[in-house]
Amino acid sequence: MLSLRGVHTHIGAYHILHGVDMEVPAGQLTMLLGRNGAGKTTTLRTIMGLWQASRGQVLLDGRQIAGPGCAALSTPEIAQQEVAYVPESMGIFSELSVAENLLLAARRARSLKELDTPRLEWLFGLFPALKKFWLYPAGKLSGGQKQMLAIARAMLEPRRLLLIDEPSKGLAPAMVRNLVAALQELKSTQTTILLVEQNFAVAKALGDRVAVMDDGRVVHAGAMAELVADERLQQRLLGLNLDSAVDRSL
Numbered sequence: 001m002l003s004l005r006g007v008h009t010h011i012g013a014y015h016i017l018h019g020v021d022m023e024v025p026a027g028q029l030t031m032l033l034g035r036n037g038a039g040k041t042t043t044l045r046t047i048m049g050l051w052q053a054s055r056g057q058v059l060l061d062g063r064q065i066a067g068p069g070c071a072a073l074s075t076p077e078i079a080q081q082e083v084a085y086v087p088e089s090m091g092i093f094s095e096l097s098v099a100e101n102l103l104l105a106a107r108r109a110r111s112l113k114e115l116d117t118p119r120l121e122w123l124f125g126l127f128p129a130l131k132k133f134w135l136y137p138a139g140k141l142s143g144g145q146k147q148m149l150a151i152a153r154a155m156l157e158p159r160r161l162l163l164i165d166e167p168s169k170g171l172a173p174a175m176v177r178n179l180v181a182a183l184q185e186l187k188s189t190q191t192t193i194l195l196v197e198q199n200f201a202v203a204k205a206l207g208d209r210v211a212v213m214d215d216g217r218v219v220h221a222g223a224m225a226e227l228v229a230d231e232r233l234q235q236r237l238l239g240l241n242l243d244s245a246v247d248r249s250l
């Protein structure tokens with residue numbers, strides 16, 4: 001569904017992506033892994049048109065949406081293609097209620113009454129805290145609850161492609177388990193997802209495919225199960241210590 005071919009991105013004077021090649025197949029969850037500073041967030045931002053690809057191509061369903069030589073789509077135009085982005089910063093409005101935050105993410109509804117009720121009930125089932133704190137200011141939610149709200153915003157309307165940046169960051173193990181359960185439920189709807197993670201246990205639990213980045217390039221791509229089965233490869237690509245407490249907690 002989504003293809004990156006030799007994508008380079010410059011941020012000001014800095015050359016950050018050095019020819020990213022990546023395939024995100026429809027209906028699957030692709031994990032994007034890699035050490036700090038490998039270029040994962042820059043890749044998501046380039047797909048969303050928040051940074052311009054200076055070379056190469058980004059294709060959505062075969063249509064080029066970014067890169068020189070095409071009329072690159074703007075970020076709102078990419079969002080109109082039913083692509084949603086949940087940034088690491090979550091983009092939540094602290095002073096607004098949970099309900100108002102969700103309403104702002106709705107393209108079709110102008111008031112709470114106009115929200116799609118069955119879909120809202122589905123989201124409440126996935127993220128019960130949203131129902132509980134419906135009229136509370138979002139700033140009062142815990143870190144994990146804010147993360148759930150950020151993901152729920154992206155899921156409020158059906159999307160073809162979700163880009164999610166490190167949703168487990170800073171969450172307690174119990175919250176991580178809730179998050180994994182919610183994302184598993186989302187996966188069962190065949191939504192195509194590209195998920196950035198640092199937590200290998202989360203990656204292992206959710207990933208169908210995996211791409212590993214290093215120094216602005218994809219250095220490994222394949223089935224997640226293959227990487228899970230190969231500890232040497234994990235060590236080489238990610239320097240992982242698989243006996244970590246977080247890993248055991250899932």
Ligand SMILES: Nc1ncnc2c1ncn2[C@@H]1O[C@H](COP(=O)(O)OP(=O)(O)OP(=O)(O)O)[C@@H](O)[C@H]1O
Binds near residue numbers: 011034
């Ligand atoms: N606005 C910016 N200006 C200059 N350099 C930047 C900017 N944003 C990111 N970079 C640099 O680009 C490189 C890749 O950053 P990026 O955030 O994409 O990595 P990442 O893999 O998502 O890392 P992390 O896991 O730490 O979030 C880093 O060296 C970072 O310092």
